[in-house]
Amino acid sequence: MKALVEHIAKSLVDYPDAVQVEEAHEERTTVLRLSVHPDDMGKVIGKQGRTAKAIRSVLYAANKQHERVRLDIAD
Template sequence: MKALIETIVRPLVDHPDDVAVSEREEDKGTVYHLTVHPNDAGKVIGKNGRVAKAIRTVVYAARSRENQRIYLDIM
């Protein structure tokens, strides 16, 4: 799943080397924390959060195939 998130986000940003995805297991499920360069935050979030919502939609769709709970935090 980390590779999927990185594959989606890297082409969107100006600093692809600063894209980092960390994974953490919690009681509620797996939490993925996406961090990008501060100048790229707006590109990943998009106007009114549309890009972030689209990224989450793709990740959650991939999750349903694996039958697990996933949460994506974008910072």
């Protein structure tokens, strides 16, 4: 899951070297925290959050373990 989010984010931004994805486990939820260069924040979020929602949809569809997954975009 972490690699998927990283790959999608790196293909969207101008500064792919600044993309970082941290994975943490909270109870029964896997939390992925995405951080990007400040200039790329708008590209990852998109207008009205559409790009972020699309990334989350792909993440949920790729979830084969059927565990809870949450994507946080850190600023």
